[in-house]
Amino acid sequence: MTHILLIEDNDQTRDVLSRRLARRGFEVSGAATGRTGVERAGALRPDLILMDVSLPEMSGFEATRRLKADPATGHIPVIFLTAHGRREDEAEAHAAGGDGFAVKPVDLEHLLLSIRTALETHRG
Amino acid sequence: MSEVINHLEREVDATDRAQAQAVALCRRMAGMGHDLKTPLNAIMGYTELLLEEFEEVGAADKVADLRKILRSGSQLLGMIEALVRDAAEAAR
Numbered sequence: 399m400t401h402i403l404l405i406e407d408n409d410q411t412r413d414v415l416s417r418r419l420a421r422r423g424f425e426v427s428g429a430a431t432g433r434t435g436v437e438r439a440g441a442l443r444p445d446l447i448l449m450d451v452s453l454p455e456m457s458g459f460e461a462t463r464r465l466k467a468d469p470a471t472g473h474i475p476v477i478f479l480t481a482h483g484r485r486e487d488e489a490e491a492h493a494a495g496g497d498g499f500a501v502k503p504v505d506l507e508h509l510l511l512s513i514r515t516a517l518e519t520h521r522g
Numbered sequence: 523m524s525e526v527i528n529h530l531e532r533e534v535d536a537t538d539r540a541q542a543q544a545v546a547l548c549r550r551m552a553g554m555g556h557d558l559k560t561p562l563n564a565i566m567g568y569t570e571l572l573l574e575e576f577e578e579v580g581a582a583d584k585v586a587d588l589r590k591i592l593r594s595g596s597q598l599l600g601m602i603e604a605l606v607r608d609a610a611e612a613a614r
Contacts, residue, residue, distance in 0.1 A: 410561075410568075414567035414568050503566045504563075
């Protein structure tokens with residue numbers, strides 16, 4: 399089963415997206431801050447990370463830079479989630495090492511396609 | 523003559539203050555996009571979750587009502603995005 403770590407500070411957003419992904423056959427773990435997200439990614443080694451951009455303690459961009467710099471987690475694809483569709487966010491997501499970018503509210507079919515593409519790219 | 527000049531200066535000051543207040547208001551509105559969209563994301567997300575569950579059990583009446591909530595949510599989202607975009611442009 400594909401394991402996704404969802405790093406999102408809003409409890410309801412994290413809960414509902416976790417449940418919708420679980421219904422599609424994914425195992426989903428959660429973290430509510432950038433710092434705990436980095437820690438959990440190191441401990442759980444998920445197949446993919448969904449990373450909110452605006453997070454307390456450490457932004458999603460910074461958390462991703464740290465994950466990508468760590469040989470233990472650098473291979474894990476990261477898809478950013480953001481409430482904004484700003485071009486500068488998309489550029490920074492790419493610069494931080496992100497493998498995808500989705501705007502909230504999430505279109506689940508579109509997100510599933512991004513997840514599959516990121517997984518195939520990293521496995522290929 | 524000096525009375526007229528003083529009056530004009532007061533008018534200019536008042537206009538400057540009003541413009542500064544308008545810019546500050548637009549900036550606040552532009553910054554509120556995230557706060558407004560977060561609860562709406564939850565409303566739409568839970569609605570879609572319920573929609574998937576009711577579709578599975580064939581509860582057509584519930585599905586129809588949930589689709590109405592989603593349509594209204596999408597309309598509201600469009601309005602928030604337009605408001606935030608207009609406010610950001612006005613603030614510039």
